Amino acid sequence: MAAGLTSLHFLITLYFIVKIPLMFAQDDQFIYNGFNPENLHLNGAAQIHPNGVLQLTNNSQEEEVGHAFYRLPLKFNTSSSGLTQALSFSTNFVFAIVPEIPSKGGHGIAFTIRPSWKFTNVAAGNYLGLLNPSNNGRSTNHLLAIELDTTKAQGPFDKDNNHVGIDVNSLKSNESATATYFSDQEGKNISVELVSGNPMHLWIDYNETEKLLNVTLAPAGITKPNRPLLSTRIDLSQYLLESMYVGFSAATGTVTSDQYILGWSFNKSGQAQSLDVSKLPQLPRQRKSKDRQGQIIMILIIAVVVMLILVTGTAYNSRRKKFEEILEDWEKEYGPQRLTYKNLYNATKGFSDKEFLGAGGFGKVYRGTLPFSNTQIAVKKVSHDSKQGMKEFVAEIISMGRLRHRNLVKLLGYCRRRGELLLVYDYMPNGSLDKFLYSNEKPNLNWIQRFRILKGVASGLLYLHEEWEQVVLHRDVKASNVLLDAELNGRLGDFGLARLYDHGTNPQTTHVVGTVGYLAPELTRTGRATTCTDVFSFGAFMLEVACGRRPIELQGLPEEVVLVDYIFLCCGKGAILDASDPRLEGNYVVEEMELVLKLGLFCSHLVPEARPSMRQVVQFLDGNAKLPELPNDKACFGTSTSNEASDFLLSFPSSFSIASAPSYSSNDSILRSGR
Known part of the structure; x- marks a missing residue:
């Protein structure tokens, strides 16, 4: 007894001295007021900050996936083994989604129960890092997910770009609802924005006896509302196996977000303890997001001004043979993918020898920095004969510009001038x-x-x-x-x-x-x-x-x-x-x-x-x-x-x-x- 009190005293002392978040885990229940790497299996982009915040994705990479799962499997469906352990469970967690562009986040977070914490061949974007187009909807997935979805997929997948959904073996939700919470004081539902950047609290409770799954949402710091956002009757014994893992999956698409979990409580044998928001670690400073918003607005203003200047000076610039380009009617549909030669010329300092990176394939490659955006690029100059095959070739270039994968160099666009075709790629600082x-x-x-x-x-x-x-x-x-x-x-x-x-x-x-x-x-x-x-x-x-x-x-x-x-x-x-x-x-x-x-x-x-x-x-x-x-x-x-x-x-x-x-x-x- 004395030894136990000594250990408890040590943990409390350690918390107040070095500010390490207190964590509790026992068999099939746990509560984490912040995380450390020993608690979880991490995959993909997921990482834990020094103060204990779990970050699943960040806004620096498109088409990104992050996973975090409790390290031990839990017993769920024991009907096949003749045991009588209940299938009921209760969990709640505090999350925050901070978008790269205000009010536009991609693609969301899902709490999930699945047979393994390991993933192979999963897709980002609308599949939230859980499934892919070929296995979506299969009964063999044995998957339950509660999605916090911030992007509306094309087709019947999603209700809107700000909803909570219950998914079984598929990312097409069985039930979904726009993100709101019931205010006990005002007696009505109040809308919330999942990508507001503010911490929010989600409760998930399943009662095996009633076959009832409840999902409740509220801003962090507000007591759990009496009325859930989603309530549906479902027999999870038809979908869950005996041994399952619990955790989180998140993904981004062409629009990105920083997606965080601040704290997590789970109980397989009773009501999960509710998280005390005051004990949770703080999000990384969000002032940068506001600064980014101001920067985006400033860049847009500058871009508009520059476009006006360029339009006004088009007649003059067209007479300057130095920047003369080939522009045919069929190229007008490609819009932003067509970059101006003048911008590329200035970006590479006139294709100077100091910016020369090397020669390969059919042309020379130069380093550059695009005006106005400070984006570093690599420009490849290729000889061409526009009389044969150029329209089809440019069409394929534009198609490949839509490729999105972390292990492919992104093709940003092209330009045509006299006997040259210029292909523009992301710059890779370490070369080939x-x-x-x-x-x-x-x-x-x-x-x-x-x-x-x-x-x-x-x-x-x-x-x-x-x-x-x-x-x-x-x-x-x-x-x-x-x-x-x-x-x-x-x-x-x-x-x-x-x-x-x-x-x-x-x-x-x-x-x-x-x-x-x-x-x-x-x-x-x-x-x-x-x-x-x-x-x-x-x-x-x-x-x-x-x-x-x-x-x-x-x-x-x-x-x-x-x-x-x-x-x-x-x-x-x-x-x-x-x-x-x-x-x-x-x-x-x-x-x-x-x-x-x-x-x-x-x-x-x-x-x-x-x-x-x-x-x-x-x-x-x-x-x-x-x-x-x-x-x-x-x-x-x-x-x-x-x-x-x-x-x-x-x-x-x-x-x-x-x-x-x-x-x-x-x-x-x-x-x-x-x-």
Whole structure:
């Protein structure tokens, strides 16, 4: 007894001295007045601030997902085991949604009960990081979610852009209501705005006997109202399994929000304790949000003034040949995606040598800063012949400008001037990956960084192949087209050779484009690019990152020419790790290195149908699937045994250096051929 009092005295003393939030957890009930990492499983963007605030998403990244779950599974539906434990539960939590743009938040938070705290292949945006278009509505989801939704989805999904919903196995709510609370004093419902940035309190209570689920909302600090916002009869024993996890999921879309949980109380065997708002940690200072609002208003005012000046000076500027552009009637529909040459010229300081980043593919790349917005950009200048294929090409450029994924370089827009096409991308401060692999001017990447880059690029390719509204073939996956952001996350860029087509149809490409060493052998024969040819290129890229060597090096001995052959030789000797990059000095996770090398060979299979899909590649890299045994036959892999590939390589001049191979097109330029 004395020891217990001593421990309690210590915790109370610790709270008043260092201000650590007091937390309580016992079996199937807990209360957190703030959080620490030991309490929760965190996924995605979720993080815990030093003062104990749980942040699920932030407004710096579009299409973002964050998860936080109680660490232990709880017993819910025990009817199948013959036990009599009740299914009833009670929980309440305080949350806050702080939008990037006042009154416009995306996409919301959901309290959820599901079989696992781990997630694979979930979508951001309207799916709130819980499901995706293919599994939404499946009875096998065993999912209950109470959504706090701040965006109205198209179709029958949502009531409005400010509602609370009860979701079972689907993000189409069984019941939903606009966010209000019942004022006991005034005797009426009062509207609240979920994206107000102010803390709010949500109570969720399920009574198994009455099969009644109640959801109650109120601003933080107000006593729980007597009348719930939502009340529906539902038998959760039909949906919940015996062992389930409880927690939160949140997501953003093209519109973003900072989404927080300040405190959480849960009880599986009775009424959950109500949170005392005065004990909860404070939100990060929201004055910045107000400042941002003022900045946005100021930027809009400046933009209007500048637009008036530009309109007034159009006649004068049109006479200045220095900034003359090509502008045809069909381009008017693209509006904001068409950037002015003058702005790009000024952004890059006249395309000065000091802003030159490098040359690749079909043009030179320059760094710049857009006027008025201070957005850092990379501008690629490409030669073109506007007489053939330009309308179709620009249409695809605009389509790809709508791609949104954390591992893709965002295409911001384009400009046409005389014999040039200018493509504008987000600027990546750490440049291309190949500089880190092959140049002494960049530091060596460790294995953790390399493996994260591989997983990120694989996720980006999966999005292009299966998860966007159309299939996107990149057709030039290689280290020089993978750019690194400030945190050294890999982003696949340079969509100059990309091709789009509808899901369920066949691509109509008929020209060989890409880079020697990354070209699938069937591509050199048929000229037809598919998702399988992208997978082959990604396999070569995986081996390149793991080994620190280019796929083909003509300068070496014959056994060193083709990287796939060298790795297969090492594998046959039972020493596949000998192929790893010597600069890593053995500092890597052996299982991960073996997986990457063998998966790279798997993707390099000569038979397209034998290669894995990008979804399978992601599953292998995430450890959610076991890699099959590789065929013990050298003739199954790479390009060295392919007559077509050998003939293709021999067609290059003897002085051509494969070690720095540029992107290649069988018609010199896709912009001339119209693709």
